[in-house]
Amino acid sequence: MKKLDREFYNRDSVVVAKELLGKIIVHEVDGQRVAAKIVETEAYMGVLDKAAHSYGGRRTPRVEVMYGGPGFAYVFFIYGMHNCFNTVTREEGVPQAVLIRAAEPVEGLDIMARNRFKKEYAGLNRSQEKALTNGPGKLCAALSIDRGKTGADLCGDVLYVEEGETQDFGIVQSKRVGIDYAEEAKEYLWRFYIENNRYVSVI
C-alpha cells in the first residue's frame, strides 16, 4: 500500500487526526512487518492548546522534535512506564502533533501478543485479544515503539503509515482523554475514533 507522504502531515492536527483513522501504522522490526489500523486519535494543536506539551511555545529537549518539520515521530515516556506515539504535523516552527490512541492489529499478530503477554496470539483469551492495542501505551508496547523512536522519519522505511483498505466507517468526535488539568481546552472535541470499533480505548 502507498505510504503517506510529508504533505499529508503538513496540515493542522485536527485535519490529520481525522484523516489518520483507517490508515495503517507499520513498524519493521528485524525484517518483520508489525502493522495495525488506526482507530482512535487526538489532535494537539500547539501553542494555544493548554493540553499540548508545546503550549505557550514551551520548547524543551523533550518537545524539540515538534518544532521540526512534519512527518516525524514524537514518542514520549509517561507515568514511569508507558510510551505514547505521535506524528508531528505542520511546518517547521509550528509545534503540533497527533496522538495515536488505539489501533486494530493487522499483521504480526504473534509478535504483538508476545510483546504484550509473552505468548502466541492463539493463546490469548478474549480480553487479552482486545487489550493488545486498545490504548496509547498498549499499542506502543505491541508495536515495539519507545521514546528512542522520537525523530524517526515517517516517510522512511522503518516506522511509517500506509493508506488503509477503506475509509468506509462512521467517525465519532469527542473530548480528549486524561487532560483534566487543561482548563477550557479539555472541552474541545479534538478526539476522533471509528464508530463501533472494539479496539477504541474509551467509549
Add this chain to the structure above:
DNA sequence: CCCCCGATGGTCT
C-alpha cells in the same frame, strides 16, 4: 460492569 488506587521514572521547576 464500575470505581479506586498504586506502580514507576523522566522531565521540568
Add this chain to the structure above:
DNA sequence: GACCATCGGGGGC
C-alpha cells in the same frame, strides 16, 4: 519535589 496525553488489578455490585 511535583507532575504526568496510562495501565492493570482489586473490590463492590
